Amino acid sequence: MNSATLYAQLPNGLTVHLKEIHTAPLISHWIWYRVGSRDEQPGLTGLSHWVEHMQFKGTPLFPPTVLDKAISREGGTWNAFTYLDWTAYFETLPADKIDLALRLEADRMVNSEFKSEDVESERTVILSEREGSENEPLFRLGEAVQTAAFKVHPYRHEIVGEKQDLQSIRRDDLYGHYRRYYVPNNAVVTAAGDFDAQEMLARITELYGSIPANPLPEQSIPAEPPAAAETRLEVSGPGETAYIHIACKAPAASDRDFFSFTVLDSLLTGPAGLNMFGGGGVSNKTSRLYRALVERELAAGLSGGLQATLDPFLYDTTITVRNGQSPEQILSVYHDELHRLQDNPAPADEIQRAIKQARALFAYGSENITNQAFWLGYAEMFDRYAWFTGYIDHLASVTPQDVQRVAQTYLADSRLVTGVYVPDGSPEVE
Amino acid sequence: MSALPLASLRSLPGPENIQRVVLENGITLLTRSNFESPSVVLSGYLPAGSVYDPLEKLGLAHFTALALMRGTQRYNFQQMFDTLESSGASLGFGASVHNTSFGARALAEDLPMLTELLSEALRCPVFPPEQVERLRGQILTGLAIRNQDTIDRCEMAFEETIFPNHPYGLPSDGHPETIRNITRDDLAEFHQRTFGPRGCTIVIVGAVEPDQAVECVRQALGDWRNPAQPPASLLPPVQPLPGTIRREIALPGKVQTDLIMGCLGPKRSSPDYLAASLGNNILGQFGLMGRIGDVVREREGLAYYASAGLNAWIEAGSWDITAGVNPNNLQRTIDLVLQEVRRFITEPVTTEELRDSQSNYIGRLPLSLESNAGVAHALLNLERFQLGLEYYQRYPELVMAVTPEQILETARRYLTPDQFAVISAGPE
Numbered sequence: 001m002n003s004a005t006l007y008a009q010l011p012n013g014l015t016v017h018l019k020e021i022h023t024a025p026l027i028s029h030w031i032w033y034r035v036g037s038r039d040e041q042p043g044l045t046g047l048s049h050w051v052e053h054m055q056f057k058g059t060p061l062f063p064p065t066v067l068d069k070a071i072s073r074e075g076g077t078w079n080a081f082t083y084l085d086w087t088a089y090f091e092t093l094p095a096d097k098i099d100l101a102l103r104l105e106a107d108r109m110v111n112s113e114f115k116s117e118d119v120e121s122e123r124t125v126i127l128s129e130r131e132g133s134e135n136e137p138l139f140r141l142g143e144a145v146q147t148a149a150f151k152v153h154p155y156r157h158e159i160v161g162e163k164q165d166l167q168s169i170r171r172d173d174l175y176g177h178y179r180r181y182y183v184p185n186n187a188v189v190t191a192a193g194d195f196d197a198q199e200m201l202a203r204i205t206e207l208y209g210s211i212p213a214n215p216l217p218e219q220s221i222p223a224e225p226p227a228a229a230e231t232r233l234e235v236s237g238p239g240e241t242a243y244i245h246i247a248c249k250a251p252a253a254s255d256r257d258f259f260s261f262t263v264l265d266s267l268l269t270g271p272a273g274l275n276m277f278g279g280g281g282v283s284n285k286t287s288r289l290y291r292a293l294v295e296r297e298l299a300a301g302l303s304g305g306l307q308a309t310l311d312p313f314l315y316d317t318t319i320t321v322r323n324g325q326s327p328e329q330i331l332s333v334y335h336d337e338l339h340r341l342q343d344n345p346a347p348a349d350e351i352q353r354a355i356k357q358a359r360a361l362f363a364y365g366s367e368n369i370t371n372q373a374f375w376l377g378y379a380e381m382f383d384r385y386a387w388f389t390g391y392i393d394h395l396a397s398v399t400p401q402d403v404q405r406v407a408q409t410y411l412a413d414s415r416l417v418t419g420v421y422v423p424d425g426s427p428e429v430e
Numbered sequence: 431m432s433a434l435p436l437a438s439l440r441s442l443p444g445p446e447n448i449q450r451v452v453l454e455n456g457i458t459l460l461t462r463s464n465f466e467s468p469s470v471v472l473s474g475y476l477p478a479g480s481v482y483d484p485l486e487k488l489g490l491a492h493f494t495a496l497a498l499m500r501g502t503q504r505y506n507f508q509q510m511f512d513t514l515e516s517s518g519a520s521l522g523f524g525a526s527v528h529n530t531s532f533g534a535r536a537l538a539e540d541l542p543m544l545t546e547l548l549s550e551a552l553r554c555p556v557f558p559p560e561q562v563e564r565l566r567g568q569i570l571t572g573l574a575i576r577n578q579d580t581i582d583r584c585e586m587a588f589e590e591t592i593f594p595n596h597p598y599g600l601p602s603d604g605h606p607e608t609i610r611n612i613t614r615d616d617l618a619e620f621h622q623r624t625f626g627p628r629g630c631t632i633v634i635v636g637a638v639e640p641d642q643a644v645e646c647v648r649q650a651l652g653d654w655r656n657p658a659q660p661p662a663s664l665l666p667p668v669q670p671l672p673g674t675i676r677r678e679i680a681l682p683g684k685v686q687t688d689l690i691m692g693c694l695g696p697k698r699s700s701p702d703y704l705a706a707s708l709g710n711n712i713l714g715q716f717g718l719m720g721r722i723g724d725v726v727r728e729r730e731g732l733a734y735y736a737s738a739g740l741n742a743w744i745e746a747g748s749w750d751i752t753a754g755v756n757p758n759n760l761q762r763t764i765d766l767v768l769q770e771v772r773r774f775i776t777e778p779v780t781t782e783e784l785r786d787s788q789s790n791y792i793g794r795l796p797l798s799l800e801s802n803a804g805v806a807h808a809l810l811n812l813e814r815f816q817l818g819l820e821y822y823q824r825y826p827e828l829v830m831a832v833t834p835e836q837i838l839e840t841a842r843r844y845l846t847p848d849q850f851a852v853i854s855a856g857p858e
Contacts, residue, residue, distance in 0.1 A: 024800060026797060069717045072790045074793045124731040126734070132686045135579075281520065294564075322568070323567070323570060363537060366467045367469065424683070
């Protein structure tokens, strides 16, 4: 994944990042906007995600059914994602058909219609998306933990938005958000695959060159005050199974501590990659928490997650309580394991192992070009592409003392937010 | 019309680039090299599925599959996973009605380690009692979660309804009471009786020469024998429902209702399969979930997801439409789906719709075969459904041969809305 890329910026501020890969006659093309739930105000949460939905409702040039049919007809795949810091759209197509995607994305940077009737039909679709998530205990618990973890930073809101906001947001709120943030100086176009990079750059310049830059809104993201004490909360709901979700503030991706934290996560809950496409994972049965909780028959399973974000977000550990076991006992063991990491440097061979695991996950992710085009833009959303190309080397430089220090700093008891899902045990009826 | 150029056709998996070997003990091995990434995928199956489960011990095959890596003659649980995880490799087992299946991946240099562990798990599990009890607790927790999942509950009730008194109508992972009935000795006996090389298929794709892959498997599994393996189990025939069956499952406290409605569909080896599959694509897949998505999501805004699916298995299949909706919109969604299904079995699809779906099927083939896992899945299907090594190279021609009339005729025979099971699960 380390071959050279072409990096350019057009006069209107559009960043272009391209990588030739000639192994299959395919191209994956992405456009990334630096806008996500981080850019939303209370009362208007969910705007970025809703705008993403509206981008599939068509432009005069590409009416809605024309868009998806044209791409599907070529055997392509396309989708979009809204995250805390960014919104991204991609199309992966046979190489000789990619111009369709290039034209489509350039067109909908400017010309999406946001018809009132489409806004209304999408309102219920998004409410349905949210309600589907609300059926899941882990979503409800995760939302409560996330809100409790941030007092003022917009990361406190779920990306999909608050229900009451989804009910009250108006067409002009959405269109205004679109016009403010969907501008070339706020976007990164990436492509990986079977093309000539200079020719691709020329075509992108031709399509986007005439779109004017626009000043971006002033950012006024409040700094999150440090937590003074551990926060505990409970969520109750249907079911027989209890869950625990523990979160602490994690370093921003651009912080060198992020790599030490990645190793810490691997030790504690097992290796996890950041690939969005392909790769699959490695199991976590030899991780410290699995041994301490699942092997001792307190938990049925667990996972950990560290996200690469612009501002410090959360490191999450989610534990499924084994039926009949007590969340309190699990939390006590969890804290013992944290103290073990805080009190003693981890053995060097355990760290070496985490690095080999990361290397394998990295190799799995290089099997498909969609994932490679993803990284060309994703890394730019929180740092630079060099973050990605240097990933393994950065991990390899992590020392046992680094891991101990981040455990002491970030996983101090006072920084934890602990949520427990308490099932009401209600049986179903038919 | 997109038709793949000849050079692209030859690059698809076919007799020139798949090595297929049958070992003396009956194991079939398919390999295909790909040196673009230094990794390798191994997957496969053997005929030890829940079809052999006694009813009161439903979930036995599944429990056995999960227990294979809990300790073998040479590795205890931690040693086994330490070997795998230290290398960034993975290996896992599961069971379905017909088969116990396995999937693994590793850096190519670790392929001999993978085949060695696969052999240990398949041939020499010892089912340590303590590990069996630990696993039982994990399975029971999983079943309690399944019991509260609206989609899982819908799917289970749907299969139970359209496949009554048939293994396809039973959940392979069992029920809490049947899992409690299973003893450690049941697992050992099930393993001893049903696991063996006959009917076992293994696929290896990635940065390894075919001969080297064959040698790895031969060394690890070439001397495996089990004369006790049972003959293939004969499944009872399936029958369409006599009329519509409506079931509502109430899960208090839930917010959204999930819906499945449908009936029997063709089995994978049926000559009807491809026409049904292309028809299904038009009905509820193409673009943003086909005609169903267009009506239920795009026009009416009733659901985040609403699509049609064709599930074609070895002996039978199902054809269903699924959606997740607000409980207030449930009946409206059911009515709209029925309306679309009736139109689908009354009028032929348009030539343009068919051309779009044919083009979609042919065009997406290279994309689905881009990763090692995608190729491995494709090769497994070749063997599981006896499609022939040249299937993917013939595929464009087979797809193009389907006509609107064939789709209509096929849809009329299978998609019978007056014999639908209509299942929903959600808040009271």
